[in-house]
Amino acid sequence: MASPLAIIYTATLGRAGTWSAVSPQVSAMLGFSAQEWLAENRWYQQVHREDRDRVLTAAQRSAENGQPFRCQYRLYHRDGHILWCRDEAVRLAPDSDQFQGLIFDITQEQQAEQTLAELVTSTAAVTGQEFFHLLVRRLAAALRVRYVIISEWLDQENVRVIAFWAGDRLHPPFTYKLSVAPCNAVLKQGKICYYADNVQAQFPDDPDLVAMAARSYLGVPLQTRHQQTIGHLCVLHDQPLPDPEQVRSLLEIFAARAAVELERDRAEAAFKRSSEQFHAIFNHAPIWMAVVSLDGRLLRVNRVCCQLLGYTTEELCQMTCAEITHPDDRELSSQAYAQLARGEVNNYQLEKRYLTQAGQVLWTISSVTLVRDSQSKPLHALAQIVDITERVQAERSYRSLFENAIEGIFRSTPAGHYLAANPAMAKILGYTSPAELIATVRDISQQVYVRPEQRAEFVQQIELFNEIAEFEYQIYRRDGSIIWVSENARAVRDESGQIRYYEGTTEDITERKTTENQLYFLAFHNPLTGLPNRAFFCDRLREAINRISRRPQYLFAVLFLDLDRFKAINDSLGHSTGDRLLRAIGARLQTCLQAGDAIAHFGGDEFAILINDLASPTEALQIAELLQAQFREPFQLDDREIFTTASVGIALGRRAASQTPYQHPEDLLRDADIAMYRAKQTGKACCAIFNSQLAVYTLSSLQLETDLRRALERQELCLYYQPVVSLTTSKITGFEALIRWQHPHRGLLSPGHFIPLAEETGLIVPIGLWVLQQACQQMQTWQMQGLLDDTVAIAVNVAGRQFAQSNLVSQVKEVLTATRWPAQRLRLEIVEDAIRGNEAAVTAKLHQLRALGVQLAIDDFGTGYSSLSRLHRLPLDILKIDRSFVSGADRRSDNLEIVRTIVDLGLNLGMRIVAEGVEVAAQVEQLRNLGCHDAQGYWFAPPMSAAELASHWLQRP
Known part of the structure; x- marks a missing residue:
């Protein structure tokens, strides 16, 4: 069966040649029926007039020498349009003048080659952004697509479009999110991606696909010679791509050129940034910077150098380094620079002095680095100079500050004796002078620290972190009194990393600690009774709740106690008497508690008690009754006996129905409070356990479980x-x-x-x-x-x-x-x-x-x-x-x-x-x-x- 892509024929070749047979494909390819083609001997007439002589010459040569006939030429279709074809024929037999051949339609191949040639020619002479703009425009026309994009991959999330042809014009650059776009796999996996149709459905979160009404997509990565993906080249169309294979082939060809251009642009941009950064750093650096010739002349100086020395740029660039160096430092400085200029060392650092135009002395640390050319020959030197005049002056004034500081300043050995101390340090410790302190204290941990283990903690932390801040501890003064101090210190080490000594400051914070303790007490205690308040009690409850997760058998209870008829006592005897009664009640209740229990006064006549480590819920009732028994004896206030009672609500640490622990202290207090009100409704001086009526429900649940089994x-x-x-x-x-x-x-x-x-x-x-x-x-x-x-x-x-x-x-x-x-x-x-x-x-x-x-x-x-x-x-x-x-x-x-x-x-x-x-x-x-x-x-x-x-x-x- 003949291929639909080729015409099979039998004919004699040459200028007098005639066709004797042709396959039906002549109709599909050229628009003639087989009968018309043979009857009219159409072949010669349909050969393009510009190709006829060349084709007939080749045919005549094959007819004469019997060699196979091979030729590419153009044919006219019946409707007038032109097709490129490849004609291949061989002689049927050695003694025959008949040739049998195939005519292939290679129009698309020729068009592709022509398109490629035009693209290569048109883009060969341009570079950079001009190349990118020209390429997307020419590709869109050649491939008959609406959109062509060249992008640069910025980071894992963002892509910047550097050339975008849409419809009939270039669009400005923009940035989009990589995660929602079809180019994700192209960039991250470095592979070609092709979506023949419905690309929007596959990337529904990409708004650009919707805006372009895109249906098809084909993208190829732009890769460096090291196979690093730096961008991508893609086409999109509002219909399926006309010829995907041609599109892919052309994109792969021009992706290589585009990658080279993009890499070159990046390199140029990086060099420009580097150069700009150097000039920016040089001109705006907060330190002196200068470029110095090998013979010591100043070639270039920055703004700070001019400001500090008092010269203009022009003046300094006519001077040598020696001219602005202090006379006492010139010899050492010149020796070091000569060694550098000879290339014997690559850099050096000196502490030296310079003289300003006004004759002022500036102390500096000068770091000088040799700059070499590509053959490693010395070119010039770059000097970076830090002004340390203030530091030198500060060091000179340090001794005065040390002697006159309000805070204690010390230096001590890891073994525990003082190497140095200022007068303030001696005064804090109760000594008359630093000399007396140093001579007397030979073991800081035993003679100074109230708790010697804190000295060990101090040593451990400073060894780990090399410094310690606001380390608070109590010390003995010389007279035996105890005060609070806060210490800031650091370790000074030798070249091997061993600690030579500690140095730091010490402040007397006794007054501050007293104030803090008072504030803490007020924050967590009731000012009337001195008992812990609600905030403190909730912290203890939270600890008890958390303990349940570590000790499954652990049981505790909260007792909420409210005085009966307290308002009547307050109203009749006065608030002062009421306050004294509350203090007496708090003191009496405390006598009933064990070490792990806690009591709090919430204000008014409300008290809460935490009972730890209960053996059973019954024990909570027994303790509640014990507390109520404390009210049977009257409270003696001056010459007056006052009787009162209390109602107690009990909430266990585990909920009665589920036996699950409470999650929040406030929920537990709420339930104890509800139980207390139920107790009051029962009568004065009564107790009630929260949700005790749920026992009926519990029995019902147990029965239901039994029935279900x-x-x-x-x-x-x-x-x-x-x-x-x-x-x-x-x-x-x-x-x-x-x-x-x-x-x-x-x-x-x-x-x-x-x-x-x-x-x-x-x-x-x-x-x-x-x-x-x-x-x-x-x-x-x-x-x-x-x-x-x-x-x-x-x-x-x-x-x-x-x-x-x-x-x-x-x-x-x-x-x-x-x-x-x-x-x-x-x-x-x-x-x-x-x-x-x-x-x-x-x-x-x-x-x-x-x-x-x-x-x-x-x-x-x-x-x-x-x-x-x-x-x-x-x-x-x-x-x-x-x-x-x-x-x-x-x-x-x-x-x-x-x-x-x-x-x-x-x-x-x-x-x-x-x-x-x-x-x-x-x-x-x-x-x-x-x-x-x-x-x-x-x-x-x-x-x-x-x-x-x-x-x-x-x-x-």
């Missing part, structure tokens, strides 16, 4: 089934198995009454396995009875605790084997919380379940804590929208938007979408319009027993 044995659990309906066909696609409990006394219970308890106690594991077995067995029974279509699936919920079981996969496999229910028709609906843990372990288990053939669904999506960033990495098939979002979608726009977002997310991840809780027709229509696949809810059917479902919904075909 027996429910499986007594076959009290049963399954209801709710149909899942296709929103497209309205046919049943499956059922969800929903558990019910036929309780012998409470009647039919829905899952909400017992599943939380089952999860808490771990009973959910055997119950979940029972549900899986029963559901698969029932479906297989219906299948055997011919009541089910072969595609109907059963959905079974998997709780978090059940999913965590190591043998879950084997259990599912065993159930499928035992019931003979097809794995592909089993859907395991897993709650979001179950897949929150270790991602690797969760993913592995999901893959194992998937390997069995079952379908995996994420249940009640949007109500748990699943991470959208990892959802796409999990092997899930189905996404179920929670009823809480569906129920209001027909009335509330926010609910509808949430549902829309979830549906779009699931569809983008290739998941099947099932909506729960559909109750009205409007919701059905909304879900169908959003693209949701299936739905379930009371609009279709409520959950039904197996018998009811079989009789009303399932029918034999």
Whole structure:
């Protein structure tokens, strides 16, 4: 069969040649039928007139010598347009004048070569930005595309467009985010990327693709000779690319040239920046800088040099370094510079003096560096000079400051004796002079520190960090009195790194510490009774709450005590008497407490007591009664006896119902306060434990747990089934198995009454396995009875605790084997919380379940804590929208938007979408319009027993 890309022919060649046969492809290629072509001997007429002589000469030569005929020339199409072709023919037999040949259409190849030649020619003589602008314009025309972009990769997040041809003109440069664009892989992976169509759908967050209405994209990286990607060259079009292979070929060719230009631009820019930086540093440096010739002449100086020396730039550039150097330093300075100029050293540093124009002496540290040429020959020197005049003057004045400082200044050895001290240091320690201090104190840790272990702490910290700041400790003065001091010190080391001595300052902070202690007491104590206040008590409560996590058996209680009739005492006897009574009560209550307990006065007549390490809740009641017993004896205030009582509320550290600890101190105090008010309602001088009535509820919960453990044995659990309906066909696609409990006394219970308890106690594991077995067995029974279509699936919920079981996969496999229910028709609906843990372990288990053939669904999506960033990495098939979002979608726009977002997310991840809780027709229509696949809810059917479902919904075909 002839190729549609070539004409096969048989003919005699030469000027008198005739064609005897031609393939039908002549019609597709040149517009003539085979009959017309042969009858009219069209070949010679259709050869381009400029090519005829050359072609006929070559044909005549082959006819005469019998050699194969090969020639490229142009042919006219019937409609007049010109095609390039390649003609190849060979003699049929040695004694025959007939040749058989093929004519190939190579128009596109010629056009591509011509395009490439034009592009190369037009861009050969330009460089830099002009090259980039010309290249994008010529590529857009040659490739027949709307957009051509050349970009520079700035960093991991940003790309700068340096040339952008759009439609019919150049656009100015701009920067865009790499993470949302199709060039991400081109730049970060250094590979060619091609998107034939719908590129916007693949990069929905790229606003530029939308603005350009782009459909296709092809990009190639710009790489240096070291294969480092520095940018990219790409084309975009509002239609599929006309000729992707030609586009790719041309982009690869010109990407190499563009990379060279971009790298050269970068190098030039870097050199320019470097040069500008040097000049900027030189001219604006805060220190002297000068360029010095090898013979010591100043070639160039900066502004600071002129300012400090008092000369102009012109004056200094006519001088030598020796002329501005102090006479006493010239010899040493000249020797060092001569050694540098000879190339014997590359740099040196000297402390030397310069003279200003006014004769002032400037102390400096001069750092001089030799600059060499590319052959390492010395060119000149760069001098960097730091003015240390102030430092020298400061050092000279240091001794005066040392002697007259208000703070103590010292120098001491690691062994613990003073090397030096100023008068203020001697005064702080109670000595008459520094000499007396140094002579007397031979062991600082024993003679000065009140707590010698703090000296060890001081030494340890300064060895680790080389300095210490505001180190506070108590010291003995010479007379034995104790004061507080604050010390700042640093270690001075020798060349080997060993500490030679410590030096620092010491300040007497005794007065400040006294004030701080007073402020601390006021912040955490009641000013009337001196007892800790609410803030202090809450700190102690927080410690007790945290202790529970470390000691599971630990039990504590808070007793909230409120005086009975205190207002009457205050009103009748006066506030002064009331205050004295509160102080007396606080003192008496303290006598009842043990070492680990705590008491606080909250203000008014309210006291709180923390009792630690209780043996049982009963002990808390006993202590409360002991506290109340303290009020049986009157309080003697002057000559008056005052009787009062107190009501006590008790809150245990663990909640009565769940035995879980409190999380916040304020919650515990609140419950103790509530219990106290309940005690007051009972009568004066009573006690009450918070939520004691929950004991009834606790007993009820225990009974329910006992009943639930027996429910499986007594076959009290049963399954209801709710149909899942296709929103497209309205046919049943499956059922969800929903558990019910036929309780012998409470009647039919829905899952909400017992599943939380089952999860808490771990009973959910055997119950979940029972549900899986029963559901698969029932479906297989219906299948055997011919009541089910072969595609109907059963959905079974998997709780978090059940999913965590190591043998879950084997259990599912065993159930499928035992019931003979097809794995592909089993859907395991897993709650979001179950897949929150270790991602690797969760993913592995999901893959194992998937390997069995079952379908995996994420249940009640949007109500748990699943991470959208990892959802796409999990092997899930189905996404179920929670009823809480569906129920209001027909009335509330926010609910509808949430549902829309979830549906779009699931569809983008290739998941099947099932909506729960559909109750009205409007919701059905909304879900169908959003693209949701299936739905379930009371609009279709409520959950039904197996018998009811079989009789009303399932029918034999």
